[in-house]
Structures are given as C-alpha cells and as structure tokens.
Amino acid sequence: MIQMKNVMKQYDNGVIAIKDLSLTVDPGEFLYVIGPSGAGKSTVIKMLYHELKPTSGSIQVGKYDLATMAPSDVPYFRRNIGIVFQDFKLLPRLTVFENVAYAMQVVEAKDEDIKPRVLHVLKLVGLEQKLRRFPSELSGGEQQRVAIARAIVNAPDVVIADEPTGNLDPDTSEGIMDILERINADGTTVIMATHNREMVNERPHRLLEIAGGRLVRDEQGGSYSDEE
Amino acid sequence: MIQMKNVMKQYDNGVIAIKDLSLTVDPGEFLYVIGPSGAGKSTVIKMLYHELKPTSGSIQVGKYDLATMAPSDVPYFRRNIGIVFQDFKLLPRLTVFENVAYAMQVVEAKDEDIKPRVLHVLKLVGLEQKLRRFPSELSGGEQQRVAIARAIVNAPDVVIADEPTGNLDPDTSEGIMDILERINADGTTVIMATHNREMVNERPHRLLEIAGGRLVRDEQGGSYSDEE
Amino acid sequence: MKSNVFMRHVRDSLKSLKRNGWMSVAAVSAVTVTLLLVGIFLALLLNVNRVSTQVENDVRVRVYIQKGTTKKQQAALKDQLEGLANVKKVTYRSASQELNSIVGSYGSQWAMFRGDQNPLNNIFLVDTKDAKDTISVAKRADKFKHVSEATYGGTTAKKLFRTVATIQRWGAFFTILLLFVAVFLISNTIRITILSRRDEIKVMRLVGATNAYIRWPFLLEGAWTGLFGSLLPMLIVDFGYGLVARNAHFTEAANGFSLYPNMPFLVWLDLGMALIGIVIGGLGSVVSMRRYLKA
Amino acid sequence: MKSNVFMRHVRDSLKSLKRNGWMSVAAVSAVTVTLLLVGIFLALLLNVNRVSTQVENDVRVRVYIQKGTTKKQQAALKDQLEGLANVKKVTYRSASQELNSIVGSYGSQWAMFRGDQNPLNNIFLVDTKDAKDTISVAKRADKFKHVSEATYGGTTAKKLFRTVATIQRWGAFFTILLLFVAVFLISNTIRITILSRRDEIKVMRLVGATNAYIRWPFLLEGAWTGLFGSLLPMLIVDFGYGLVARNAHFTEAANGFSLYPNMPFLVWLDLGMALIGIVIGGLGSVVSMRRYLKA
Ligand SMILES: Nc1ncnc2c1ncn2[C@@H]1O[C@H](COP(=O)(O)OP(=O)(O)OP(=O)(O)O)[C@@H](O)[C@H]1O
Ligand SMILES: Nc1ncnc2c1ncn2[C@@H]1O[C@H](COP(=O)(O)OP(=O)(O)OP(=O)(O)O)[C@@H](O)[C@H]1O
Ligand SMILES: [Mg+2]
Numbered sequence A, B: 001m002i003q004m005k006n007v008m009k010q011y012d013n014g015v016i017a018i019k020d021l022s023l024t025v026d027p028g029e030f031l032y033v034i035g036p037s038g039a040g041k042s043t044v045i046k047m048l049y050h051e052l053k054p055t056s057g058s059i060q061v062g063k064y065d066l067a068t069m070a071p072s073d074v075p076y077f078r079r080n081i082g083i084v085f086q087d088f089k090l091l092p093r094l095t096v097f098e099n100v101a102y103a104m105q106v107v108e109a110k111d112e113d114i115k116p117r118v119l120h121v122l123k124l125v126g127l128e129q130k131l132r133r134f135p136s137e138l139s140g141g142e143q144q145r146v147a148i149a150r151a152i153v154n155a156p157d158v159v160i161a162d163e164p165t166g167n168l169d170p171d172t173s174e175g176i177m178d179i180l181e182r183i184n185a186d187g188t189t190v191i192m193a194t195h196n197r198e199m200v201n202e203r204p205h206r207l208l209e210i211a212g213g214r215l216v217r218d219e220q221g222g223s224y225s226d227e228e
Numbered sequence C, D: 001m002k003s004n005v006f007m008r009h010v011r012d013s014l015k016s017l018k019r020n021g022w023m024s025v026a027a028v029s030a031v032t033v034t035l036l037l038v039g040i041f042l043a044l045l046l047n048v049n050r051v052s053t054q055v056e057n058d059v060r061v062r063v064y065i066q067k068g069t070t071k072k073q074q075a076a077l078k079d080q081l082e083g084l085a086n087v088k089k090v091t092y093r094s095a096s097q098e099l100n101s102i103v104g105s106y107g108s109q110w111a112m113f114r115g116d117q118n119p120l121n122n123i124f125l126v127d128t129k130d131a132k133d134t135i136s137v138a139k140r141a142d143k144f145k146h147v148s149e150a151t152y153g154g155t156t157a158k159k160l161f162r163t164v165a166t167i168q169r170w171g172a173f174f175t176i177l178l179l180f181v182a183v184f185l186i187s188n189t190i191r192i193t194i195l196s197r198r199d200e201i202k203v204m205r206l207v208g209a210t211n212a213y214i215r216w217p218f219l220l221e222g223a224w225t226g227l228f229g230s231l232l233p234m235l236i237v238d239f240g241y242g243l244v245a246r247n248a249h250f251t252e253a254a255n256g257f258s259l260y261p262n263m264p265f266l267v268w269l270d271l272g273m274a275l276i277g278i279v280i281g282g283l284g285s286v287v288s289m290r291r292y293l294k295a
C-alpha cells in the first residue's frame, strides 16, 4: 500500500528534516506516528500526500510512484487520501457545509449524493448544528472537527491525520478516535501523527516513533510512555 | 486583579457563547480553564484581553475597566498581559527572533535590552537554533513555542494562554509547564485553557470548568478526570 | 464539463465575489476607474482623429476660370472636372462671393473692388475623395481649357497635411498606450487579489481538485469583476458623450466638423470597454493562478 | 518619536517591502504604469495648452495706416500704439509685404497689383500682452490719427478664441480626470495590499503596539512603493520628452509654436509624479489601515 524507501528530505533553507527513512504500511493498518516537536512527523506526512517531494529516496502509495507521477495525476492520486492538516486548512470563504461538500464536488459526486453524505459526516463529528458557520466563527476544536469531516467524507482508502485531536478535549478526542477506528475496521488505512500519550497507550496500534528525522521505533502496540 | 461580573457574550451571528459568568482571579494565581470543545473557553480568554467585548456585564483587569477603557489605552493595557493565542498569530513576514522582539519593541524597550532577553526566552522554549526561520518554516509545535516565548518576553503581570500545549509532545509540554509555573512562582498570574487531562491532574492548580457557556466548576486543585 | 458542473462554477464564482467583500469592491472599482479613463480618453482620441481627417478634407482645389468664359463653357468645364478620377464634388463660386470672403478676413478697404472693379475670377472649388489627391487633381485641372490657374493652397495645405499626419500618429500612439495601460492595470489588480488568495488555491489542490476545477470559478470571478467594473463607465460615457455631442452639434456643424454620431459609436465603445473588462479580468485570473497550480 | 525608533520603522518598512515579494512587485508596477500614463498624458495636455495659447497669441491687431502718411507721422503713431495699455509689441509691415502674403495664399493672379498698383496700405501689427485684449486695443487704435482702420480678424479671431477656450477647458478637464484616476488607482492598489494584510495588523494590536507604532512602517512602505513606482516613469518621460522635443523643434519653430523646453518642465513633471507616488502611497496606506486599528 505505502512504501517509503531511504527517503531524505532537505528543505530549501538547508534543514534536513528527514534523514533516511524506510517504511512499509499494509492496507488496513492503523499507524500512530509520534515523536518530539520538530522531529519530522509532519514532513513525513506531507511527503505521503505529495505536498512535499523527497530530496532523495522513493515513495509508492497505492499504484502511484510519487517521484514519477505526472502533475496532472496528482489530484486523482489525492482523491484516495483523506487528509487532516495540522493547521486545518479550511477554505475561509466557505461555510462548514461547503467546506466538506467541496471535497466531494471535486471528485464529481452528484449533487443529490453530496448533501446527505456531508450531513452524515458532520453529524459524526458533532457539528450538525453549525452547517452555515464560516471557519472564523468556530472554536479551534470545531475547526479541527470540520477538517476531520472533510478528510473522511469521500470514504478514502487512506486517512492521514496530523494531530487531529490537538485542539480537542479528551471526550471529543475519544469520539474522533472511535470514528477513525471504525473506518479502519472497514478497511481504511489510518496514519495519525499525535502527541496524545493517553490515547496511544489506551488504544494500542502500530507505533512509529521519529526523532531527529530518523525512525527510532516501529512496534506493534507500542506505548508512548516507554521512554519515560 | 481580574474580575468578571455577570458577563454575557453574544456573537454577531446570534450565538450566545457565554451566558452568565462571574469570576475573580487574585494576583499570582494559576488557573486552568477546561471544558469541551466549543464550551466558551477561548471566548472568555478573548474578553480578558479585550479582543472581544462582552455583550453585557463588566470586566476589570488590574486598574482597567474594560467597558470604559479608551481605545487609545488598549495597547497600554495589553502590555501587562502576555497572550498565547490558540492559533498562534505569529507575524508571517517576521523571523522567529523578530516575532518575539516585536513584542518588546512595541513597549519601547531599548535595542540593547531586546537582544539578550529575546535570546533568553527563545532558549527557554528550545528554539535557540531557529532564530532566523520564518513561521512557515517551522513545525506546528515550534510555532506554538514561538508564541509562548512572545507571551512571556516582557515579563507581564498576567499570562493568558489558550491551549499552549495543543501541538506539543508530552516532554516539551512538561518543559513549557515548568516555565509557566516558574514565572507563576515569581508572582505572575497565569490563566491557561487546556485539554490536557494528564497535565491538569499531575500539576493541580485552581480549576475552572466551562460548559455550554456557563461556569460549572471552580475548585482549587480539581482534577480533569472528575466527571469520568 | 457537464452543464450542471458549469452552473456550479457560475454560482460559486458569484458567491465568492460576494464573500470577498471589500477585496471585490476594490477590484471592481479599480476596473471601473480604469475603464472610465479608457472610455473618456478613447472617445476624445477617436474624435480628434475624425475631426483632423475632416479638417484635412477641407483642403480643396481652387480652379480659377478665365475671364470671359461663357456659361456653356463653364458648364462643360464643370463636367470635365467632375469626370476626373478621385473628384467628389465641384462647387461654383462667383468672383463677388470670393471678394466678400476676402473683405471678411482682410479688412474693409478691399470693399472698393466690389462690382466691375473686381479683379477676381469666378472659380470652381473641387473636393477630392481623399485629401491626399488634392495635389494631383490640381495639376490635371491646371491643363484644362478656360482654366487660368488651379491651386491647392500650396505650402499651407502641405503644412496642414503634415500636422494632421502628426496628430493622427500621436493619436494612435496614445490610444495604444491607453489600451496597454488598461490591460496592465486590470490584470495587475486581479493578480494582487489572486496573490492574496494563493493559500486557498493550494488548499483546493490538496483536497484533490483538478486545475481546471479550481480555475473555472476564479476565471468567472475575474470576468464578473471586469463586467461589473465596466457598467458604470459605460453609463457615464454614454451619458456624458450624449451631452457633449448635443452641445457640440451647433457650434461644430457651423465649422463643417462633426463628432461621431452617438449611435453606432457608443455601442462600439461600450462593447470595447466591457470586452476589455471581461476578457482581461478572466484571463488575468487564469494567468495569475498558474504559479499556484503547479504542486 | 525617538530617532532610533524612527530609523527602526524605516528599516522595517524596507524589510517588509522586500519580504512581501510578488505583492510588492505588483504594487510597485501598478504605480509605475499609472504614473507612466500620467506623465505622458500630462506632458501632452500641458503642451496642447501651451500651443493653443501660442496660437491664440498669434491673433494681432492690424492697424491700417492712411495713404500719404509721412515717416515721421508713422513713427509718432507707433509711439502712440506702444503707449497703449496691454500692448506688447508693434511691428511695421509695408503694403508690398502684405501683398506678397496674399499672393502666397490666394493665388498668383493677385501679383498684378504689385508695385504702384498696390491698393493695400502699410500697416502696424500690434501684439497684445494677452490675446483677450486684442479687441479693446483695436477699438482704441481705430480712433488714432492717420489710422484708416484697425481690425483684429473679426469672426475668425472670435472663432479662434472660442476654439482655444474649448480646448483649454477640455484640457483642464482631462488633466483633472487623469490626476483623479491616478490618485484613485494608486491608493486603491495600496488598499488591496493592506486588505490582504489586515490579519497582521490585528496581531500587532493584540501584542500591544499602539496605532502610531503600527502605522509608521506601513506608511513608509506605501511611500517607498510610490517612490520606486515613480522611478521608471520619470526616466521614460524624461528620455521620451527629450527625444520628441528635439525632433519637434525644427518643424514647430517654423510655425512659431514651441513645446515647453526640457529644463524646468521635466523637473516639475518628475517632481509631480514622484510626489503623487509618495504622498498617495503613504497616505493611502494610512487611510486604508484605519478600519483595522479600531479594536
Ligand atoms: N517549510 C519548512 N522549511 C524549512 N524547515 C522546515 C519547514 N517545515 C518544517 N521545517 C523543519 O523541519 C523539521 C521537522 O518539521 P516537522 O513539521 O516535520 O516537525 P513535526 O514532527 O511535525 O513537529 P510538531 O510536532 O511540532 O508538529 C523541524 O526542525 C522544522 O523546523
Ligand atoms: N467569531 C465567532 N462568531 C460566532 N460564533 C463564534 C465565534 N467564535 C466562537 N464562536 C462560537 O462560540 C462558542 C464558544 O467558542 P470558543 O472558541 O469560546 O470555544 P472553546 O471553548 O475555546 O472551544 P475549543 O476548545 O474548541 O477551542 C462555540 O459554539 C463557537 O462556535
Ligand atoms: Mg507537525
């Protein structure tokens, strides 16, 4: 499903964020990515959905080899991936409903399918009362939940989430985790960068730890507190 | 120090985010504000530093009555408060160093005082290596730490932080909490909205819980997990 | 593209225009002011061009008829002149009419020549189809029978031709300059608005939108901006030109000059302004976006 | 404000201009193109105005001297004419010079009047200080001794006055329109850039900056934008005007018309453009920011 081989990433300013990282993720896995602030978690995730290109090494996601993929294929490639960005990246000029619907419109879903599906996922994340709000009229956690709803609305093969519960209280976080585990149970691959120790320890899955741009741990059901 | 009396806040779109909230904070207190996503934590915090005005009720912070404060006094009022915004609000066109220095420049600090002080606080939050980076070249947690450095650089009377550890790993969060507790021990009032159950439970302070726009709990040393 | 998708783009573009609030207002008003300038100056330049052509056409060949020529011979000469290539019209003026115009501009002491004393000849004024033909027509008429002399104003006319050519050359230069400036300013305004929305465009890419899908609403929004920006200039230019043309009518008609009549002229001018607005607004959007549609 | 704080604002404004990258480029080039238009059209309009005044000043009073007036009497008349209020210059032209100019423009059959046959008078051409005084000077000269008649071109002159007045009225209108458009377009461009940075301004407020402290770098950045935007237009206009004026020199001098000489003219024009850029750029920033400095 996903294969990274000897990936190195140097940013334009010279920072080497990822040094040498190889990784295989099978379809249907649930993967935590942890590591200290600035370790390189977001960098890895951004390379997975091709926002960033690796400086060297190769990345294969599904049938796409990201190094050789034509620019015109990128949108189609991304349609199989639902992404929750660390900074949400909602469209400021669209309402909650429209933000989520946009992700369906771009895959040319039919109008009559869009409405019920969008309402359904917004209900899942507990925002069914705020359809007409603009992102600027939402609390931080509400914005984050819109981002989550948008990521799952197309029922993608892979959901990649960068700290999807950073702005959520523990109860709401549990709710979101329930959703992610449920879609994972239905076959969706889930990759999730997180700082939430409690969650990692209480809901064990495969755990990847990155530190200083290197993979320092990759263990099934590992727990966050190991190093303490 | 801080006194809110029967504060009600209705947003322009009609949402009543805070229903009737009264609150007194003494100088030197350390206060957690918790509550589910959308409860009204950020709204209370924004009223405290006068980004929002209450629809009714009165707020007194230090010698300022926020309802009657002249617009020209607002900057001077804010200089006694260090704020960590939930969405960071860094200036995108300034480097890490400049962002923190800016907060000192506006209070007309001398150039020769600015440099050592800025370097000091950036070292505290672990960013001494990234002085010349722009915010867009930082990881989420690094941006959050710049925001924290900016909030404390002027050694204000009050630090108000809206989820200052939402994007930080547990270890870094501990470090930030150490800093906040240290300046609190030196007499600074600290008010902090957070979702971090572990932290609230391990470092007990006065705990304020907001739900649905109302104060539902206010107890010294309360713990997050009470309701579970 | 399916037609319901296109309708969605149209709806989205209008929604976006509305939600962009002040940014849209600023962009539309930049287009408005630019096109207003274009409309007004273009109306001026085109009419200067027209009038200068009319002035040039005022240059006529003066054919002096020998004294003692009979009416019949005069009529034959007129036919001959009218038969020349490039001749549009031949007008007869008697010697006393000629003298009157001299008295009018050179002073009354010329009046003593009135009547039999009149040393002047009867003349034919020959209008050519194109002012440039004046010289050749004069040369040919000079050789006809009963013609004592055929002149075309000599150096004065040559000077006039040169002046008119200069004016028209500069008119063309200023017209092109104006159009270039308008195109640049409108597309530049659009560019700035796109620039301030580059993050939005990137997000659209990130959630799987194709470039075409992203482009359409922006293209349409740019075109709307251009269209809405051209409405006020059209109104003002139509109204203002109508006013000026009406007032000018009496004074100018006396001099034999005329502005373009309102009707087809304003339609073309309006169409030109609307087209510049719409095309440059839409194209400007698409071109400005290119850079953000790469990754 | 302490001077080191001001120097900081200057540094910050330049830094910000640089870091805003394409946005700055777009703003500067909008100013460039606008001022280029202003510079070129202003050079045109001001010169049209000047030449039309020169044409008007060509209208002179013609004082016909009675036949048989002695040289001495003529000299006395000349003194008298020069003594009139508003008279600038009095020029003598003999009857044969007059006839020659008629032959030049009306045809050679007038040549038969050469020599003793010449029915024309010797005349004085009187230039007035202001073309408008022509009529009153003519009226007074008419009553002097040895004057058979004093004319000022009659309806032709009146028509000319009217035409020149119309041209100058329109010239003023277009100049004002142009300046208004320039001011609007430049401030509007600045407004859009400020609009796209409103969040920054709000953040500055939130970290305790006073409005004055926030305003200065933006004001200066706007002024730099205006200044840098005026450099290219200054160069182009200076160079282009030099070129045109040099070429026009020979042809126009012959007609007695002249463009403004480069030297003080271009300095004023450049100064005007730079001032518009700097002042509107700076003021535009400050005005556009007002709304975001409220809370
Ligand atoms: N656009 C960029 N340009 C330059 N350096 C960058 C850029 N983005 C991130 N970095 C650097 O790369 C390193 C890894 O960043 P990354 O965002 O992957 O960290 P992270 O593990 O996601 O951290 P966090 O938990 O704080 O979000 C950091 O040192 C960061 O400063
Ligand atoms: N600008 C706004 N306009 C309208 N409604 C708003 C605005 N900001 C927040 N709200 C609403 O007010 C309520 C309280 O929001 P607030 O941001 O205070 O929540 P919060 O407790 O900080 O939540 P979180 O933990 O998710 O940040 C929410 O229902 C939110 O939707
Ligand atoms: Mg990250």
Ligand SMILES: [Mg+2]
Residues within 6 Å of the ligand: A139, A140, A141, B041, B042, B043, B086, B162
């Ligand atoms: Mg909040």
